[in-house]
Amino acid sequence: MNDLSTPAGQVRKAPENFLDQQGILTIFAQARSGRRDFIRSAFAAAAASAAAAKAMAQGNPVPREGGDENILNLPEHAKGLGQGVATEGYGKPSRYESNVQRRQSPGLTQTTQASVSFAPLQSLFGIVTPSGLHFERHHQGWWDIDPSKHRFMINGMVKAPKVFSMDEIMRLPSVSRFHFIECGANTAVEWGNVAVPTVQYTHGMISCSEFTGVPLITLLEIAGADLKNGKFVLAEGGDGSAMTRTLPMSLIKSGEVFVAYAQNGEMLRPENGYPLRLVVPGVQGVSWVKYLRRIEVGDKPYAAKDEAVHYIDLMPDGQHRQYTNLQEIKSVVTTPSGGQVLLDKGFYNITGLAWSGRGKVKKVDISVDGGRNWRSARLETPVLSKALTRFNLDWVWDGKPAILQSRATDETGHVQPTYKQLRATRGTRSIYHNNAIQSWLVQENGEVKNVQLS
Numbered sequence: 193m194n195d196l197s198t199p200a201g202q203v204r205k206a207p208e209n210f211l212d213q214q215g216i217l218t219i220f221a222q223a224r225s226g227r228r229d230f231i232r233s234a235f236a237a238a239a240a241s242a243a244a245a246k247a248m249a250q251g252n253p254v255p256r257e258g259g260d261e262n263i264l265n266l267p268e269h270a271k272g273l274g275q276g277v278a279t280e281g282y283g284k285p286s287r288y289e290s291n292v293q294r295r296q297s298p299g300l301t302q303t304t305q306a307s308v309s310f311a312p313l314q315s316l317f318g319i320v321t322p323s324g325l326h327f328e329r330h331h332q333g334w335w336d337i338d339p340s341k342h343r344f345m346i347n348g349m350v351k352a353p354k355v356f357s358m359d360e361i362m363r364l365p366s367v368s369r370f371h372f373i374e375c376g377a378n379t380a381v382e383w384g385n386v387a388v389p390t391v392q393y394t395h396g397m398i399s400c401s402e403f404t405g406v407p408l409i410t411l412l413e414i415a416g417a418d419l420k421n422g423k424f425v426l427a428e429g430g431d432g433s434a435m436t437r438t439l440p441m442s443l444i445k446s447g448e449v450f451v452a453y454a455q456n457g458e459m460l461r462p463e464n465g466y467p468l469r470l471v472v473p474g475v476q477g478v479s480w481v482k483y484l485r486r487i488e489v490g491d492k493p494y495a496a497k498d499e500a501v502h503y504i505d506l507m508p509d510g511q512h513r514q515y516t517n518l519q520e521i522k523s524v525v526t527t528p529s530g531g532q533v534l535l536d537k538g539f540y541n542i543t544g545l546a547w548s549g550r551g552k553v554k555k556v557d558i559s560v561d562g563g564r565n566w567r568s569a570r571l572e573t574p575v576l577s578k579a580l581t582r583f584n585l586d587w588v589w590d591g592k593p594a595i596l597q598s599r600a601t602d603e604t605g606h607v608q609p610t611y612k613q614l615r616a617t618r619g620t621r622s623i624y625h626n627n628a629i630q631s632w633l634v635q636e637n638g639e640v641k642n643v644q645l646s
């Protein structure tokens with residue numbers, strides 16, 4: 193266990209079909225075109241510019257031979273006329289960033305409607321997921337619904353059923369809050385020890401946005417809901433998947449749950465539930481019902497199909513756990529991570545994300561030796577409740593095999609478990625709620641691999 197001298201034994205081979213996926217490559221891409229050359233030319237450029245500085249100081253012409261063309265020659269963009277203002281269409285990222293995309297995991301069902309696309313965590317910075325890279329989970333495809341025709345109804349234990357148009361919702365007092373949404377099945381394939389190669393596929397069913405909308409409690413009050421005897425609500429989506437989920441009224445009364453129409457400063461994207469979705473901070477993604485069309489107030493849980501048959505946890509004793517809504521404390525190193533290649537030994541910034549459905553992240557510890565020694569990472573501000581938290585740590589790689597891990601602790605004292613600890617209580621046959629510590633093996637050649645320590 194944790195034997196760094198024989199890392200090969202710990203490397204789980206990725207299934208072949210992963211390897212032709214573009215997603216494997218990342219910020220250290222230069223390495224693929226020959227890292228020796230890259231490093232040598234970088235040194236040459238440094239030496240050349242020192243020589244150039246000296247020559248210029250002496251009033252001599254600048255020597256060009258052996259120098260870095262990219263600094264010695266004026267590029268086109270410094271000489272010509274640039275593009276006009278981007279008034280047409282919606283602004284897009286640089287063409288050089290075109291491989292930063294959501295991707296489908298070849299390890300999962302390859303239908304396009306009832307499927308998942310994973311967010312490219314290895315290419316993201318800070319805590320906000322750009323809306324065009326937000327992970328997607330559709331049970332029956334997505335829709336671009338006409339907001340002028342969308343209606344939202346509250347019924348059940350209410351004075352009288354109440355129907356809202358989008359206009360009626362958008363004139364009410366609103367809140368804007370940053371929260372993560374994580375699918376309960378995030379990191380699921382790791383239960384079975386299937387080594388998906390990149391952090392996009394291991395952890396990419398999480399995203400974090402600033403959502404804007406109206407607290408559900410406000411809408412329930414307007415509808416005259418029986419807040420005393422109404423102990424639960426059922427949320428229903430407007431797509432063909434008949435997505436229905438029970439939520440306890442206590443959660444709604446906390447004021448945290450809201451009906452959102454905006455994400456990251458603009459209206460929701462169609463993939464993410466335009467024009468209306470439920471935001472349920474700290475709770476697994478499936479309860480964040482998209483295309484929200486109805487809330488029913490009731491006095492008992494509804495045992496809908498997506499909570500009685502799906503989204504249940506098979507325990508070691510053969511029983512199933514139901515209504516396991518909370519997303520527990522979790523973290524992952526996003527760089528260096530699986531599929532990346534370190535150029536050479538020396539300085540690296542270890543960076544990653546941590547989150548907890550219970551509140552704020554309090555601490556993230558990092559190990560570079562498979563869990564023997566730990567150092568605390570810097571948590572970058574803002575550190576928000578039930579939102580992603582970015583962490584960073586300085587690291588000097590000595591060129592020897594290293595196993596990188598992050599272990600997060602939240603403000604309630606919950607600590608992220610090892611696989612050994614998780615399996616001791618949860619067994620090995622689960623799909624959902626895997627929050628175990630992730631390990632990345634940095635090999636001597638700089639390649640980073642997904643490994644699991646026994």
Ligand SMILES: Nc1nc2c(c(=O)[nH]1)N[C@H]1C(S)=C(S)[C@@H](COP(=O)(O)O)O[C@H]1N2
Binds near residue numbers: 331476
């Ligand atoms: N109406 C509706 N709501 C839904 C779903 C769906 O298929 N239909 N999928 C759920 C699941 S399982 C998850 S993880 C999240 C995904 O949200 P996203 O696609 O915005 O990332 O939406 C949830 N809400």
Ligand SMILES: [Mo]
Binds near residue numbers: 329376377477478
């Ligand atoms: Mo999900």
